[in-house]
Amino acid sequence: DTEVTQTPKHLVMGMTNKKSLKCEQHMGHRAMYWYKQKAKKPPELMFVYSYEKLSINESVPSRFSPECPNSSLLNLHLHALQPEDSALYLCASSHLGEGTAQETQYFGPGTRLLVL
Amino acid sequence: AQSVTQPDIHITVSEGASLELRCNYSYGATPYLFWYVQSPGQGLQLLLKYFSGDTLVQGIKGFEAEFKRSQSSFNLRKPSVHWSDAAEYFCAVGPIQGAQKLVFGQGTRLTINP
Numbered sequence: 730d731t732e733v734t735q736t737p738k739h740l741v742m743g744m745t746n747k748k749s750l751k752c753e754q755h756m757g758h759r760a761m762y763w764y765k766q767k768a769k770k771p772p773e774l775m776f777v778y779s780y781e782k783l784s785i786n787e788s789v790p791s792r793f794s795p796e797c798p799n800s801s802l803l804n805l806h807l808h809a810l811q812p813e814d815s816a817l818y819l820c821a822s823s824h825l826g827e828g829t830a831q832e833t834q835y836f837g838p839g840t841r842l843l844v845l
Numbered sequence: 846a847q848s849v850t851q852p853d854i855h856i857t858v859s860e861g862a863s864l865e866l867r868c869n870y871s872y873g874a875t876p877y878l879f880w881y882v883q884s885p886g887q888g889l890q891l892l893l894k895y896f897s898g899d900t901l902v903q904g905i906k907g908f909e910a911e912f913k914r915s916q917s918s919f920n921l922r923k924p925s926v927h928w929s930d931a932a933e934y935f936c937a938v939g940p941i942q943g944a945q946k947l948v949f950g951q952g953t954r955l956t957i958n959p
Binding site: 733735762769770771772774777785787817819821832833834835836837838839841 | 881886894935939940945947949
């Protein structure tokens, strides 16, 4: 099973709201990722967690706050977003083996976010 | 620096026709290559991947890809397309180890004519 689930599927929020996106996997993967994808563009990496610790932050604005409560769960907390933050937010996970493990990232279906 | 080029932004083929989507990469070491497919409003689904070994890789949905080191290419092929293959296709280069970002091409949008 290579399933990554994301909730909600769609989200509409105002610029003063606080909301959270949730991602879950039960494949035993120890690396989890957040990507942002604008229309007609490839995904852009935002954050990477390795063994529940933030290992990569691609200079993402602080209005996006990631959290990894345990090895199966990844959250993205949103606060004071701008209309240009409207996008598809994708979560992915990978095994993160030792040595020269071949990491394959498996993606969830995404959350479509609209900021008004 | 790693980079991936998909020269064709949009391709239209007739149902039942053969398909080839091009992907060229630039990577300093042995690449770890992927093809993903994305239907409208959906996430990315892994079609196939290449790390080493046989340079012709079979994937899901009848797709295959061939790694050619001399041409720095990893082209995706299908002998006969179906209307359900209409989607966006992304080629990507991944890290050899560790949790790092995938470097994606710009994508190729595939339209199928009935």
